[in-house]
Amino acid sequence: MLKDIRSMSYDEILKEILEMNEKKFVANQIYSWLHKHQVSSFDEMTNISKTLREKLKKNFNTFNCTIEKKLVSVYDDTVKYLFKLHDGEFIETVVMKYKYGYTVCVSSQVGCKMGCNFCASGIAGFIRNLEAGEILSQIYTAQKDLGIKVSHVVMMGVGEPLDNFDNVIRFLSLVTDENGQNLSMRNISLSTCGVVSGIYKLMEKKLQLTLSISLHAPNDEIRSKTMPVNKKWNVDTLLKACRDYTKETSRRISFEYAMISGVNDSDECAKELASKLKGMLCHVNLIPVNSVKERDYTRSNDQRIQSFIRILEKYSINVTVRRTLGSDINASCGQLRRGVKSE
Ligand code: SAH
Numbered sequence: 001m002l003k004d005i006r007s008m009s010y011d012e013i014l015k016e017i018l019e020m021n022e023k024k025f026v027a028n029q030i031y032s033w034l035h036k037h038q039v040s041s042f043d044e045m046t047n048i049s050k051t052l053r054e055k056l057k058k059n060f061n062t063f064n065c066t067i068e069k070k071l072v073s074v075y076d077d078t079v080k081y082l083f084k085l086h087d088g089e090f091i092e093t094v095v096m097k098y099k100y101g102y103t104v105c106v107s108s109q110v111g112c113k114m115g116c117n118f119c120a121s122g123i124a125g126f127i128r129n130l131e132a133g134e135i136l137s138q139i140y141t142a143q144k145d146l147g148i149k150v151s152h153v154v155m156m157g158v159g160e161p162l163d164n165f166d167n168v169i170r171f172l173s174l175v176t177d178e179n180g181q182n183l184s185m186r187n188i189s190l191s192t193c194g195v196v197s198g199i200y201k202l203m204e205k206k207l208q209l210t211l212s213i214s215l216h217a218p219n220d221e222i223r224s225k226t227m228p229v230n231k232k233w234n235v236d237t238l239l240k241a242c243r244d245y246t247k248e249t250s251r252r253i254s255f256e257y258a259m260i261s262g263v264n265d266s267d268e269c270a271k272e273l274a275s276k277l278k279g280m281l282c283h284v285n286l287i288p289v290n291s292v293k294e295r296d297y298t299r300s301n302d303q304r305i306q307s308f309i310r311i312l313e314k315y316s317i318n319v320t321v322r323r324t325l326g327s328d329i330n331a332s333c334g335q336l337r338r339g340v341k342s343e
Contacts, residue, residue: 005060006034006133007170010179016059022052030056035180038140040064065091065137067145071329078326081142085110085134089127092158093138096325101151106138108168109159114193116214116227118258120292121158130159132170139181152187156212161190162198169205185209191256196233199241203248212254212285213242217264218272226263239276246281253282258289259300259308270308274315283318 005013014027026048033045040062042053065083068090072079079095094105109129112122138157139150153175155161161168172188175181191212192198202211215238217223223230233241242253255277259265277284286308288299300308305321312319 002061003059004063004131004133005030005056006062006136007131007167007174008133009170009173010177020052020055026052031179034062035136035174035177038144038181040137040141061086063131063133063137065093065134065141067141070145071326073326073329075328076325078329079142079146080326080329081138081145083138083141085130091130091134091138093142094157094326095142095146095148095150098152102146102148103152103154104139104142104150105154105157106135107157107159108135108155108161108164112159113163114160114227114229116193116216116229118216118226118260118289118292118295118297120294123292123294129164129167132167132174135167135171136174136181139175150181151183152189153183154189154191154212156189156191160193160195162192162195162202165198165201172207172209189254193227193229194233194238195229196237196241199238199245203245206249208249208251210251210254211242211245212256213238214258215255215273216258216260218269218276222264222269226260235276239280242282243280250281253280255282255284256287257284258287259305260289261298261300261304263297265300265304265308267307267311270311271315274312274317277317278315283320284312285320285322287322288324 010027010031013031014024017027017030018024029047030045033039039045042056045053063086065085067081068084069082070079077097081093083091083093085091089110091107091110093107096103096105107130110127111125113126115122139153143150155168172185175183176185185208189210189212191214193214199211216226218235220230220234223235246253286305288305289297291298309319
């Protein structure tokens with residue numbers, strides 16, 4: 001199997017290049033073609049000799065994402081891609097336009113093991129982890145296709161990023177490299193369903209990214225029914241990890257809370273949530289749940305959401321409601337990939 005060159009750090013490329021008896025500057029050129037010019041083939045590296053390009057092709061591959069399907073929302077210009085990977089698997093990526101710039105929502109795995117029952121991502125199970133270069137390629141390919149420069153990344157696509165820890169850390173280091181995409185770590189959000197061991201590992205890295213926690217319930221009774229991960233790490237264990245994380249990194253945590261009618265949206269739930277988050281450096285983001293064909297959850301009505309907000313605010317918890325983007329193109333988690341798989 002050829003090595004995935006887009007996943008390699010500059011130092012790793014340099015080592016390989018020196019072993020091929022090439023000069024150091026060649027490694028700089030290759031790295032720059034890959035991550036600054038963001039080319040998808042060795043033949044586009046025009047200042048590299050043809051002989052060396054052929055040699056590179058024998059040892060390495062770029063494992064690009066190619067566009068299989070592209071949907072553009074007529075409401076808000078949200079773009080959703082279904083990308084094909086080198087092994088024929090499919091992943092989803094969404095590009096959203098905000099006042100401050102473009103945000104890309106990337107996938108971190110093909111499928112998902114976590115099995116949250118309101119989410120379409122895991123319905124067909126888990127296939128494999130994405131390499132760092134495949135996560136980068138989602139951004140590079142979308143940017144090239146749309147002729148834009150992305151300023152923000154959210155790891156909120158298909159997959160559980162903390163279940164693919166090493167590749168995700170490698171991706172974060174490449175995407176923030178000043179000799180590449182050069183994103184600010186502060187413009188990156190990583191979302192987890194609550195893999196506590198991964199939260200502690202991430203804490204040790206002391207990154208300035210925003211950690212989002214898909215909480216979705218204030219207690220074990222509700223959370224264990226909707227999110228199997230809660231049976232391994234329950235609400236108290238998760239919230240303890242979150243407190244430790246904010247103390248260690250001084251970064252505010254964002255709690256995602258999908259409002260599901262009759263499941264987790266009562267005033268009692270709001271009060272319980274407020275009491276558990278009291279005093280934590282955090283923010284709650286309410287998401288009206290998206291309906292998924294295979295599931296029969298419905299979203300809470302506006303009145304319910306407003307009542308929930310009032311209670312959280314009364315307890316001085318920061319709260320916002322997520323804007324719905326791309327609602328006409330099924331822009332949320334796993335829905336497009338599902339569509340193709342079931343055809
Ligand atoms: N596995 C990670 C990354 C996925 S992020 C995580 O769970 O955080 C995707 C976000 O969308 C998560 O907060 C997830 O819980 C949420 N989500 C999944 N299905 C949804 C649905 N049908 N409606 C609203 N939000 C949903």
